[in-house]
Amino acid sequence: MTGCGLGEGTSPRGNRSNLQGLVYTLTKSKLGSLKKLRLMNNRLSILPVALLNALPSLEALYLGNNTISEIPKNLFLKTPDLRVIDLSFNRIRTVSIETTDQFDKLASRHSIKVNLTSNPFYCDCALVGFISWMHQTRNITIVNNVTYKCTASQSGPLSGRSIINLIPKYLGCSSTSRGTGLRLPYAGLVVIVVVLSLLVMTVMYLNRRGIARHCTELQNARKGRVEERDRPCVALPYSEVTSTIS
Structure with a gap:
């Protein structure tokens, strides 16, 4: 047929x-x-x-x-x-x-x-x-x-x-x-990046006090280490050194 x-x-x-x-x-x-x-x-x-x-x-x-x-x-x-x-x-x-x-x-x-x-x-x-x-x-x-x-x-x-x-x-x-x-269109990627950025900023804002306190503690700890490192050495008088050795 x-x-x-x-x-x-x-x-x-x-x-x-x-x-x-x-x-x-x-x-x-x-x-x-x-x-x-x-x-x-x-x-x-x-x-x-x-x-x-x-x-x-x-x-x-x-x-x-x-x-x-x-x-x-x-x-x-x-x-x-x-x-x-x-x-x-x-x-x-x-x-x-x-x-x-x-x-x-x-x-x-x-x-x-x-x-x-x-x-x-x-x-x-x-x-x-x-x-x-x-x-x-x-x-x-x-x-x-x-x-x-x-x-x-x-x-x-x-x-x-x-x-x-x-x-x-x-x-x-x-x-x-x-x-x-x-792959996603570029416009879709931009939207995803913007949404994620807003989410991160929102989380940071809601936890701003805790973040500030943590930053202060880190800063103080760092400052303490710097002061300890830069503290000048105290030289003993010669007589004290001699008596100590004796």
């Missing part, structure tokens, strides 16, 4: 029903040889992993113009021959390291094409790994990646800016931030 698709323009309720029916059909029917699956324009918000697990020979997956917001883990685990992944015009705000790792695993077998055009990317530290991946990845064609833009950001007016040219400092992130293994 070459291709299969879900009727376009389905209502949300009908969408859920049809999707469940399609999953059931694909998992129960002998469609292991299916090469192309077209599910465009169906208001899909989720991607059941079971849907692709039943299609080990799938080579092209078209999911454009839906409402998908994330790519499930291990979605492509059972589709090693997948070469085309179209997720354009969806609601994907970030691309996780787990997702790019899935793409890389497919690309280790053969070249693949990924289309994420016109998704509302949120430019924060979680997107740093994806940006870095786009610059470094091999054997993967990222369709129209120069057109991928920020729709919102955590740091500065980046809305409408191309994400391919962003660097971590524009997002308020450390240069080593990568997906879920992030």
